Amino acid sequence: MRLSLVTRFSALVGTLLAVGILIALALEHFLPGRPLLVFVLCLACVVPLAIITVRSQVQPILSLFRALEGTVSSYRDGDFSFSLHWPQDDELADLVASHNALGTVLREQRRDLVQRELLLDTMVQNTPVAMLLVADLPQRAGTVVYANLAARQLLADGRKLEGHRLDALLEHASPALVDALARGGDGLFTAGEGEDEEVYHLARSHFSLNGRRHELLLLRHLTAELRRQEVQTWKKVIRVISHELNNSLAPLASLAHSGAELVRRGQTERLPMILETIGERTRHLESFILGYARFAKLPAPRIAPCAWSEVVAHLQAQVPFRISGALPEEAARFDRSQMEQALLNLLKNAHESGSPPDEVELQVRRAQDLLRIEVADRGSGMSEAVLTNALVPFYSTKRSGTGLGLALVREIAEAHGGRVLLANREGGGLAVTMILPI
Numbered sequence: 001m002r003l004s005l006v007t008r009f010s011a012l013v014g015t016l017l018a019v020g021i022l023i024a025l026a027l028e029h030f031l032p033g034r035p036l037l038v039f040v041l042c043l044a045c046v047v048p049l050a051i052i053t054v055r056s057q058v059q060p061i062l063s064l065f066r067a068l069e070g071t072v073s074s075y076r077d078g079d080f081s082f083s084l085h086w087p088q089d090d091e092l093a094d095l096v097a098s099h100n101a102l103g104t105v106l107r108e109q110r111r112d113l114v115q116r117e118l119l120l121d122t123m124v125q126n127t128p129v130a131m132l133l134v135a136d137l138p139q140r141a142g143t144v145v146y147a148n149l150a151a152r153q154l155l156a157d158g159r160k161l162e163g164h165r166l167d168a169l170l171e172h173a174s175p176a177l178v179d180a181l182a183r184g185g186d187g188l189f190t191a192g193e194g195e196d197e198e199v200y201h202l203a204r205s206h207f208s209l210n211g212r213r214h215e216l217l218l219l220r221h222l223t224a225e226l227r228r229q230e231v232q233t234w235k236k237v238i239r240v241i242s243h244e245l246n247n248s249l250a251p252l253a254s255l256a257h258s259g260a261e262l263v264r265r266g267q268t269e270r271l272p273m274i275l276e277t278i279g280e281r282t283r284h285l286e287s288f289i290l291g292y293a294r295f296a297k298l299p300a301p302r303i304a305p306c307a308w309s310e311v312v313a314h315l316q317a318q319v320p321f322r323i324s325g326a327l328p329e330e331a332a333r334f335d336r337s338q339m340e341q342a343l344l345n346l347l348k349n350a351h352e353s354g355s356p357p358d359e360v361e362l363q364v365r366r367a368q369d370l371l372r373i374e375v376a377d378r379g380s381g382m383s384e385a386v387l388t389n390a391l392v393p394f395y396s397t398k399r400s401g402t403g404l405g406l407a408l409v410r411e412i413a414e415a416h417g418g419r420v421l422l423a424n425r426e427g428g429g430l431a432v433t434m435i436l437p438i
Contacts (some may be wrong), residue, residue, distance in 0.1 A: 003088075003089065003090060004090055004091060005090050005091055005092070008057070008090070009057070012053060012054070012057060016046065016049070016050050016053065019046065019049065020042060020045075020046040023041075023042050023045050023046060024038060024039075024042045027041050027042060061092065064084070064086060064092060064096070067084055068084070068095075068099065070082075071083075071084065071099065071103070075102075075103070075106060078110070080103050080106040080107040080110055081107070082103065083099075083100045083103055083104075084096045084099060084100060124148050125148045125149050126149065127148065127150065128150055128220075128221060129150060129218055129219065129220045130147075130148065130150040130151040130153075130154045130155075130217075130218070130219035130220075130221075131146070131147065131148045131150070131151055131216070131217070131218055132144060132146070132147050132151050132161070132166070132216070132217040132219075133145045133146035133147070133209075133214055133215075133216055133217075134166055134214065134215045134216075134217065135212070135213075135214055136206060136212075136213035136214055136215050142165045142166045142167055143163065143164070143165055143166070144161045144162055144163065144164050144165070144166055144169070145162065145214065146162065147160075147161035147162060150219075151219070154173075154219065155169045155170075155172075155173055156169060166181075174191040174192075176189045176190060176191040176419065177189065177191060177200070177202075177219075179370075179435065180200075180202050180421065181202070181217070183421065183423070183433070184204075185204070185423045185424065185425065185426065185431075186201075186202060186203045186204065186387075186423055186424055187201070187202055187387070187421050187422050187423030187424075187431075188200070188201050188202075188222070188387055188388070188390075188391070188421060188422050188423075189202065189419070189421050190419050197223075198221065198223045199221075199222045199223045200219055200220065200221055200222060201219070201220045201222055201384070201387065201388060202217070202218070202219055203217075203218040203220070203384075204216065204217050204218070222388055229388075245285070249285075251277075251281055252278055252281055252282070255274050255277055255278050255281075256278065258274060259271055259274045259275065259278075262274070300415065301334065301335030301338050301412070301415050301416055302335050303333050303334060303335060303416075304333065304334075304335070304336065305331040305332070305333055306331055306332050306333070306334060306336045306339075307331050308327040308328055308331070308332060308364060309327065311332075311336065311339070311340060311343075312327065312362070314340060315340060315343055315344060315347065315362075318344060319344065319347045319348060319351065320351075320357050320360070321347050321350070321357075321360045321361060321362050321375075322358065322360070322361050322362075323361065323362055323363070324361040324362065324363040324374075324376070325363055325364075325365060327364055328364055328365070328366055328371075332371065333438075334416055334436065335412075335415075335416070338412045338415070338416075339412065339416075341408070341412070342408065342409040342412040342413065342434065343362070343373070343375065345405040345406070345408060345409055346375040346406075346409060346432050347360060347362070347375055348405075349405055349406070349432075350375055350376070350377035350379065350430075351377075353377050353379025353380060353381075353429075353430060354379040354380050355377035355378045355379035355429060356378060359377060359378035359429070360375070360376075360377050361375070361376050361377075362374070362375055363376070366438065369437065369438050370435050370436065370437060370438065371435070371436045371437070371438050372433055372434075372435055373433065373434040373435075373436070374431055374432070374433045374434075375431070375432050376425060376429060376430070376431040376432075377429045377430055378425075378427070378428055378429040379428070379429055379430060380428070381424040381425070381428060381429055381430050382422065382424060382430055387422055387424075390406050390422055391406050391407060391410045391420060391422070406420075406422075406432075409432070409434070413434045413435075413436065416436050416437075417436065417437050418434055418435050418436035418437060419434075419435055420432065420433070420434055420435075421433040421435065
């Protein structure tokens with residue numbers, strides 16, 4: 001039968017009162033006419049009995065409260081393995097049952113959370129994308145907080161990176177990676193030379209974790225994907241060239257047959273028109289083939305000193321743009337015609353991106369032993385898929401594009417011992433940077 005705390009303590013108080021009355025009556029019987037002595041003796045008997053009885057009832061409750069305090073402290077520390085027991089069927093039993101139910105829920109949630117964290121950590125550790133979480137606080141700026149296996153393999157041959165400073169780790173890293181991180185923003189970069197060249201995509205973002213600023217760096221290896229894409233692109237090129245040749249050669253063969261037939265019949269009045277059409281189709285085919293040949297047979301650059309003022313003036317005569325910052329005073333050393341062709345391609349692409357003409361800018365600056373030539377715009381930028389394939393020959397998002405513009409820029413930069421970086425700008429737009437050795 002359920003007895004509430006009120007009922008139990010009311011019965012206890014009633015019992016003590018009844019005992020006190022009985023003791024008082026008994027003392028009055030044996031000590032008649034002495035009320036003060038009866039009162040004192042009655043108190044001497046009842047008070048100790050009441051204290052002992054109340055303590056026996058309250059002590060388990062106090063022990064329960066101390067146990068509750070201990071389990072709540074354990075919950076606060078993340079330990080949900082404790083539960084309590086109360087033998088009585090009263091309000092405290094309901095409190096203990098609710099407390100145990102809360103502990104069960106917290107244990108289940110903790111177990112599910114641990115399982116999800118384990119799954120997430122397994123996925124993150126085994127992803128081929130190198131992940132680095134770096135503290136962005138003044139007192140811990142540049143300290144690696146988390147690194148997965150790919151990041152450890154890339155930067156430290158598998159050793160643990162947590163607790164190390166990023167700038168110290170980058171002392172032994174690829175110069176291309178150091179330059180990409182120093183530049184800021186997302187983008188592609190290449191490391192190595194020749195057959196050992198590797199292409200990476202760098203993505204970075206800032207966010208707050210537990211109220212503290214952090215930066216997440218993601219490095220994705222794209223070489224294998226790009227090579228697969230190149231194979232597909234070359235297949236597409238073969239189809240395009242075959243289609244163009246068939247479209248030109250079939251009419252030429254037909255027109256040549258018609259001309260020969262007219263000559264045989266002596267009807268030469270239509271012959272000039274036929275020859276003119278043959279010449280037009282031949283010139284179109286020649287222009288088409290030469291466009292591809294210029295890319296495939298890029299001559300070795302003829303390095304010579306070039307004044308930047310002359311180069312910029314020649315470019316501004318062909319396409320409008322503005323200069324960001326001051327031009328270097330010392331002359332540059334490169335193949336002027338090839339470099340002007342590369343910059344002209346970049347500037348035209350910037351205008352075709354939807355950027356306002358006055359937002360297309362050229363910046364030339366020296367960084368240590370490197371020359372950075374950047375063409376920036378405020379157009380629509382590039383998606384990650386386009387960034388990945390933009391430098392692949394014959395890849396184009398334009399319906400009538402040949403896909404040779406940026407590929408030619410990359411070819412010219414690499415012929416000069418440099419490389420090309422693509423990155424979306426904060427606030428919109430694209431920045432294409434050629435990095436050349438001085």
